[in-house]
Amino acid sequence: xxxxxxxxxxxxxxxxxxxxxxxxxxxxxxxxxxxxxxxxxxxxxxxxxxxxxxxxxxxxxxxxxxxxxxxxxxxxxxxxxxxxxxxxxxxxxxxxxxxxxxxxxxxxxxxxxxx
Amino acid sequence: xxxxxxxxxxxxxxxxxxxxxxxxxxxxxxxxxxxxxxxxxxxxxxxxxxxxxxxxxxxxxxxxxxxxxxxxxxxxxxxxxxxxxxxxxxxxxxxxxxxxxxxxxxxxx
Numbered sequence: 001x002x003x004x005x006x007x008x009x010x011x012x013x014x015x016x017x018x019x020x021x022x023x024x025x026x027x028x029x030x031x032x033x034x035x036x037x038x039x040x041x042x043x044x045x046x047x048x049x050x051x052x053x054x055x056x057x058x059x060x061x062x063x064x065x066x067x068x069x070x071x072x073x074x075x076x077x078x079x080x081x082x083x084x085x086x087x088x089x090x091x092x093x094x095x096x097x098x099x100x101x102x103x104x105x106x107x108x109x110x111x112x113x114x115x
Numbered sequence: 116x117x118x119x120x121x122x123x124x125x126x127x128x129x130x131x132x133x134x135x136x137x138x139x140x141x142x143x144x145x146x147x148x149x150x151x152x153x154x155x156x157x158x159x160x161x162x163x164x165x166x167x168x169x170x171x172x173x174x175x176x177x178x179x180x181x182x183x184x185x186x187x188x189x190x191x192x193x194x195x196x197x198x199x200x201x202x203x204x205x206x207x208x209x210x211x212x213x214x215x216x217x218x219x220x221x222x223x224x
Binding site: 040041042043045056090103104105106107108109 | 119123148150156157158159160163202204211212213214215216217
């Protein structure tokens with residue numbers, strides 16, 4: 001049973017729609033991430049939030065907009081997406097420890113299809 | 116980004132042993148992870164290596180050689196449920212985690 005939940009699990013949207021992905025972690029972690037997983041490609045880190053502050057934005061197009069209202073919740077707001085944005089979007093949480101391993105706990109993902 | 120290479124696919128027979136290799140080139144090194152991902156599911160943590168040598172966890176073992184930029188995941192006594200994708204991930208000197216594309220292992224009866 002994962003301590004990271006994501007909704008919705010599946011989403012189909014048109015290019016003109018606006019939708020949001022939601023992630024919630026119940027592990028007391030201080031860092032949350034959005035990853036994109038496309039077929040046959042490595043996981044791509046999109047955004048990192050550490051103690052609710054965005055610490056990383058890996059050149060993600062502005063049609064993806066993250067929001068982290070508190071350390072337990074993370075959103076990814078989507079608007080005017082392209083068909084190539086269709087992928088599995090994974091939310092991850094971890095407990096950042098200086099100099100130590102912080103195992104990443106994955107949510108089940110949202111399978112997004114853009115028509 | 117970092118360069119992480121692992122084979123795309125491997126096939127083995129139930130009860131056999133399979134070794135999945137991972138080579139990496141990073142600026143600094145702060146640990147290597149292996150994850151298992153079944154089709155349609157999220158990755159789950161398998162192992163972590165930060166020092167050279169072998170870490171054993173039941174049927175799964177992971178090895179690391181930092182000087183060679185090399186790791187392998189060894190799966191013993193393969194079972195059908197081990198059919199999955201196995202992801203190698205490396206944390207660099209800035210503690211950024213990068214993933215390989217994954218190795219799909221198919222276990223045949």
